[in-house]
Amino acid sequence: MTPDTARAEIVRAGSSLFARGYVHASAGNISAKLDDDQGHLITPTDAALGFLSGDRIAQVDADGRQIAGDRASKTLTLHRRIYEADPTARFVIHTHSTHLVALTLAGVWQQDDVLPPITPYYVMKVGHVPLIPYHRPGDPRVADLVTERINSRATQGTSIRAVLLDRLGPVAWGPDAASALAVLEELEETARLWLTTDRKPAPLPEPAIAELRDTFGAAW
Template sequence: MKDLDLVNQQQSDTAVEEARRAIVRVGTSLFDRGYVHASAGNISARVDDCYLITPTDAALGFLRPHRLALVDDGGEQLAGDRASKTLTLHRRIYAADPTARFVIHTHSTHLVALTLAGVWSPDDVLPPLTPYYVMKVGHVPLIPYHRPGDPRVADLVTARIADRAASGTPIRAVLLDRLGPVVWGPDPAAALAVLEELEETARLWLTTGRQPEPLPADAIEELREAFGADW
């Protein structure tokens, strides 16, 4: 039994270290490509019954693996620098969507600008302009403004997750008014794909004067049938 416990602990330690490297890699990539600036934004990963999250006021382009906050399932910090003030939101997303293993929040320029200029609708911040937006992103609701770290935001986000799951069109992202997107997925690559497609679609819509028409209903239905798109 002791040998089995040791093996399990070693596997858990390995998973935590892999998650540390993934968070640093994603943070660097986001910074290098202009998706984040200064100390805005945060990243987390769920590993077994624990969470890793970037520290409060950390610059995502200059993260250090050992300084990431390690938090247990009850929210108690076990190691690293003080956890981001959005920890509650991240933990609630993981609880609301069992498929979520990686969460990214940025203050991406075009998505924040979209909230300032006016979203397409509160239930869909952008129209379904392109097939890849429909397939990779899906519906994205707007979450009304609350101060950064306000725990009430977690209630609003998890309610949206539950509503969409019940309707058969689960969501992968929300847009916080004036604060930017929060996206999630089963792994870093999936979460990044959602963020990148979401920001790019916001850029397209804003730079075309918010004039393009959405994809027609028959085109969206074809994407549902061909690719299982959640729309």
């Protein structure tokens, strides 16, 4: 992704998330990995994602040193480590989405799977999502924990596309902006479904999940 394309995609994603209520105030951050080891772009610290200015988005080099734009988000280390751990990741989004933060307060389904596989699209588009224990915003230890989860799933032959930070919300990633947005949106909407049905729906039966794996390559 070129710097100009990445800036435009970050601005577009931020505006879309804000308009639909996935982000508020200055919560959340977005980044993109640039082509040819040019480093990364990431939203500035305390930026309002609904009102981003492309020329103020921070650019850091391959070693994480800032070379342009406003001061980079305090979560830069987390974003960079996700890109290192998952070579397919090119776009990362973190929000404080209401239902997913509420899920951490009410109690997740399991530590390694914050939501049960209650819909086929959750299985197909999101997959396994682990809970990351609470640390203050920007704590570099979170990057270690997320990297551990990515590597652990890889050793089991599956990949993850998102994690849920306790009390802080989801971090989702993908090969492009559209993919990362799709993961985040499906994750938030599944949390809303589960919470608004009193967390009563049973998971899909294993034969149904196996069919989704066989037919669509679902990572579950």
